[in-house]
Amino acid sequence: MNAEPTRRDATRNRKRIVDVARGLVDDGSAVQLNEVARLAGVGVATVYRNFPSVEALIEELATPSLESLIGHAKRALDNEDPWQSLADFLGHTIEAQVNNPALSTVNAALVNVLPRTVELKATLGPLAGQLLDRARRSRAVRSDLTSEDVIPLMCGIAFAVTAHDVHRRADRDSRVRTAHRYLTMLLTGLRA
Amino acid sequence: MNAEPTRRDATRNRKRIVDVARGLVDDGSAVQLNEVARLAGVGVATVYRNFPSVEALIEELATPSLESLIGHAKRALDNEDPWQSLADFLGHTIEAQVNNPALSTVNAALVNVLPRTVELKATLGPLAGQLLDRARRSRAVRSDLTSEDVIPLMCGIAFAVTAHDVHRRADRDSRVRTAHRYLTMLLTGLRA
Amino acid sequence: MNAEPTRRDATRNRKRIVDVARGLVDDGSAVQLNEVARLAGVGVATVYRNFPSVEALIEELATPSLESLIGHAKRALDNEDPWQSLADFLGHTIEAQVNNPALSTVNAALVNVLPRTVELKATLGPLAGQLLDRARRSRAVRSDLTSEDVIPLMCGIAFAVTAHDVHRRADRDSRVRTAHRYLTMLLTGLRA
Amino acid sequence: MNAEPTRRDATRNRKRIVDVARGLVDDGSAVQLNEVARLAGVGVATVYRNFPSVEALIEELATPSLESLIGHAKRALDNEDPWQSLADFLGHTIEAQVNNPALSTVNAALVNVLPRTVELKATLGPLAGQLLDRARRSRAVRSDLTSEDVIPLMCGIAFAVTAHDVHRRADRDSRVRTAHRYLTMLLTGLRA
């Protein structure tokens, strides 16, 4: 009658694995499945059963951020101001990347291994496209900005804040502030 | 007893090594010193004598770009228009990165192994700082842009153009064009 | 309180496991207990409870063939023609091996793990010996053929038909025909 | 001027590797490249550079036997007696397999990884075919024996002598004698 018998251990192990992996990603360390297993206090095979590859694990880490961004995009579309809604969404976009390096990795990846990731990216892209189209139709943004530019540009800002010496020394909050500052500059330039 | 018996060969070998490495970096392939040696038709130890590590070789590849950028910065300082000279220099900056992926790597590296690289970066930074200061003093750029932001932002644009699927499909010329387009957007935002 | 609550399920599970294993052996695939469990739709532990090791499962697959061969041997001893009865039995012997690869494996194994297998092999060997002895006493076969040669020779023929490229391309029926052809050749040589 | 500078160590290492592997194959042990390296007292990578895979190493072990068999086949074709020359060659064939288990492995393999092995097998097959054809044309052997049967049959005899308990207990010389006895029986049956 019990739908999930032993699942308690399993769930806890999976969570531990994900937590350990997140810690490594946040520190900028390499994610090695053997090492993850060791730090999580589980056997290697347990990691492998849950995540058949490093990529799968990274995508798992990115999933909540992608889901959250989709939520933001939908809410942004409810906002009637074409410019402000786009700007807000882009703000969430870079913030998510700075807070979760796995998201940047997944964004830049040519292929994704989890169906869930593919699905989420396939959902988010068009939503971002709609936000941009609406802004462009209302002549709020420059006309030479296409929907293919949005994600790369946001990743570029995240990269500027994440990958450079000057900023790596800073704490996360300060990086988020820098990211918003950079975004503000870019947004000024993006206005029509 | 001859102090330099085959200096000519040595020079040619070094050149071959660098050329092979550049080819690999341009293709986005990993630079492995054994592989470089094989492709260059020299022994591994020859590679190691010239470049004690992969990083050293990458820095060697970046050197001409850094030198060239320093030249551009100096000439820009000769130009009396504070805004235009800055814009020109930044244009060269991203163009150099798109044309030479090794430059992006070296820019993002926390430490550099070749004294020459350290020296070049230590020269270029202040020059860029001077260009920015001059523009700021003349109120041509927004006041919240600091000299520490310039390099990261340029790297961010290069990253947007380099690391994303959409653009990876494109050829180099088209990537350079995209980079200039992105830079134009950002520059508009950077103006006071 | 019920001594055998779901004996029916247990029997069905065991059968499924054996069927799946036979399928794998027939295809020349490796028999891995985890994989067997998955394909059979049961848990690994269920497989392990029924068959403590891969070898035990393989021997289980061979059991019907061994039993059948014992039946053939006994019937052959009822046949009064010493030569024909031997020839018939050997025909069944190779046919069984070609039809059931597990039998070859068990034949070649140095040790057997199931008591049943040990018992069956201990029964079959002497029966084959009796058939040979009778033929030898009647001078139907050459005198330098001993009872220790019979099983290996049959396995050799099965191997020739089973393990070689040329024949692996063929279907099972055609392999059986080849096996009989090879046996005929050997039998001709075995005649006194 | 020196064509092979350090080659002495290299040659010795390669020989050690091959010797160790032969020992393992002769004992019926698995050939694992790590283990081979350990036993040979060399680094793993040295084994891998010489032999990219276990199969390559096994084929190397089989090479001398294949070369020797080709020599025997050619000499057999010089012998004018169609039957005796065939019988002699087949004798060498099973002797080679009993003395060198790697040969059996290579014979049974569907694909070969060393070009040399492919070449040798492609040479030996037709030579054996010629010997058989000549014997068949002179009506020395039964007409239903085709050239595709010869190699499998010899492998079958080798298998009978090699893979069975009874014979595994015996020393090599005694196994060779058994193999010749089995071959004699089969040859009697193969005569027209």
Next chain:
DNA sequence: CATGAATGAGCCTTCATTCAT
């Protein structure tokens, strides 16, 4: 200065078997 063989740490992955529920 040049060669390329040698090294071995270290990561990746599988699979037979055990164990908690």
Next chain:
DNA sequence: AATGAATGAAGGCTCATTCAT
């Protein structure tokens, strides 16, 4: 009796770097 998650030993392979000639 059944399930399937967990384990970890073990083997496969790569690659940065050193060393003998």
